[in-house]
Amino acid sequence: MQLFNTLSAEERAELIDQSGKQRLTLSFYAYAHIEDPKQFRDSLFLAWDPLEVLGRIYVATEGINAQLSLPADNFYAFKDHLDTIPFLNGIRLNVAVEQDDHSFLKLTIKVRNKIVADGLNDATFDVTNKGIHLGAKDFNTMLEDPNTIVVDFRNHYESEVGHFTGAITPDVDTFRESLPIIEEQIAAHKEDKNLLMYCTGGIRCEKASAFFKHKGFKNVYQLEGGIIEYTRQVKAEGLESKFIGKNFVFDHRLGERITDDIVSNCHQCGKPCDNHTNCANEACHLLFIQCDDCKEIMHNTCSVECLDYIQLPLDEQVRRRRGIMNGNMIFKKGRSTNISLKEIGEAADIAIAPKVKPSPRQRIKKVLVGKGEHYYPKAGVGQFSVEGELKLGDTVLISGPTTGDHKLVIDKMFVNGNEADTASAGDRVTLNLPFRIRLSDKLFKLPG
Ligand SMILES: [Zn+2]
Numbered sequence: 311m312q313l314f315n316t317l318s319a320e321e322r323a324e325l326i327d328q329s330g331k332q333r334l335t336l337s338f339y340a341y342a343h344i345e346d347p348k349q350f351r352d353s354l355f356l357a358w359d360p361l362e363v364l365g366r367i368y369v370a371t372e373g374i375n376a377q378l379s380l381p382a383d384n385f386y387a388f389k390d391h392l393d394t395i396p397f398l399n400g401i402r403l404n405v406a407v408e409q410d411d412h413s414f415l416k417l418t419i420k421v422r423n424k425i426v427a428d429g430l431n432d433a434t435f436d437v438t439n440k441g442i443h444l445g446a447k448d449f450n451t452m453l454e455d456p457n458t459i460v461v462d463f464r465n466h467y468e469s470e471v472g473h474f475t476g477a478i479t480p481d482v483d484t485f486r487e488s489l490p491i492i493e494e495q496i497a498a499h500k501e502d503k504n505l506l507m508y509c510t511g512g513i514r515c516e517k518a519s520a521f522f523k524h525k526g527f528k529n530v531y532q533l534e535g536g537i538i539e540y541t542r543q544v545k546a547e548g549l550e551s552k553f554i555g556k557n558f559v560f561d562h563r564l565g566e567r568i569t570d571d572i573v574s575n576c577h578q579c580g581k582p583c584d585n586h587t588n589c590a591n592e593a594c595h596l597l598f599i600q601c602d603d604c605k606e607i608m609h610n611t612c613s614v615e616c617l618d619y620i621q622l623p624l625d626e627q628v629r630r631r632r633g634i635m636n637g638n639m640i641f642k643k644g645r646s647t648n649i650s651l652k653e654i655g656e657a658a659d660i661a662i663a664p665k666v667k668p669s670p671r672q673r674i675k676k677v678l679v680g681k682g683e684h685y686y687p688k689a690g691v692g693q694f695s696v697e698g699e700l701k702l703g704d705t706v707l708i709s710g711p712t713t714g715d716h717k718l719v720i721d722k723m724f725v726n727g728n729e730a731d732t733a734s735a736g737d738r739v740t741l742n743l744p745f746r747i748r749l750s751d752k753l754f755k756l757p758g
């Protein structure tokens with residue numbers, strides 16, 4: 311009984327070419343309770359190896375996550391085998407749009423602790439008790455419902471360049487960080503709101519939806535197959551894409567354009583731009599957004615320091631690089647001290663593209679005084695929970711990823727339902743607003 315690969319990658323590539331068979335690349339995942347992952351792994355290998363399945367598959371007590379390819383002729387035999395496994399019976403298989411016959415050259419099925427490295431070690435909830443799956447059409451309909459809260463469960467650098475309109479986009483580096491943040495923001499709406507969630511391929515929401523159901527949320531929905539499947543359905547069914555901008559993906563493209571909207575700005579000059587790049591200084595490699603002008607001036611680096619660094623002789627670069635760990639900083643874009651309009655602007659001898667749209671975020675000293683709770687579109691009224699002091703005549707900035715930045719002077723406000731001239735922490739304030747606000751938009755007080 312052969313349970314492992316016997317061919318090398320080179321031998322396999324040659325065999326694939328000789329066979330002349332067209333291959334399909336596909337992926338799927340499922341959360342389930344698998345008693346004996348080792349035995350399950352072996353049974354998959356025995357069934358799939360004869361079908362010439364190649365790929366990378368992770369099996370854990372919590373389920374399976376598979377990326378694989380197989381000869382198109384064997385597709386139905388493969389599907390028949392999946393259907394013999396109760397939790398994989400009828401599962402939706404994501405077939406890759408671009409087929410590459412050499413996408414996998416081995417069948418590797420590994421037993422892991424988890425099927426995705428999500429950093430969650432909460433064994434108290436049942437990962438199979440997930441939210442209701444919605445296709446693109448139903449997801450669009452539910453987005454229209456004023457009783458819906460929509461949450462993006464991707465990381466900040468992903469949602470920055472593209473997201474669903476009106477979504478809460480947590481400013482986090484990891485999935486695990488987002489859960490308590492979101493829970494706190496929407497804790498008051500466990501029963502009265504629809505909690506609608508999405509991520510890139512759907513797998514993070516499988517777990518997030520189970521987490522929020524476990525926390526007592528009653529109406530939990532998730533975008534089936536994530537943005538990838540949503541986009542496919544939008545195209546196939548001619549629907550309106552309510553996802554705007556780019557879908558960030560981890561391949562050389564660093565993002566796939568979904569709509570023409572550009573929802574982010576160059577991190578160096580502030581002009582509208584959604585091109586991610588890695589800093590050309592290999593010792594930095596920071597992932598950030600850079601426009602073509604800044605790219606040229608900065609030689610594709612993120613900062614003056616990195617620009618200086620790449621001009622050092624190569625052996626000097628290698629010498630300095632020794633012992634310096636930068637891995638954890640790569641995705642810290644926006645929080646990296648390197649990325650700051652101010653720092654770069656202050657280096658007097660460096661030419662830099664003109665600042666087109668100075669962001670008030672970096673320039674004005676502001677004090678957080680409240681958070682958005684609700685918007686009543688008919689009345690044109692926004693409701694905020696107050697966390698500081700607020701009075702008539704104050705200049706405020708209302709800011710959020712989708713809302714944008716709006717500056718205004720408060721000339722009238724209602725505090726806990728009555729017209730008043732001051733509000734303090736714990737109060738609920740409503741203001742007439744000519745624009746829509748979203749849950750957790752920030753209300754800042756500006757000086758003067
Ligand atoms: Zn720029």
Ligand SMILES: [Zn+2]
Binds near residue numbers: 595616
């Ligand atoms: Zn850099």
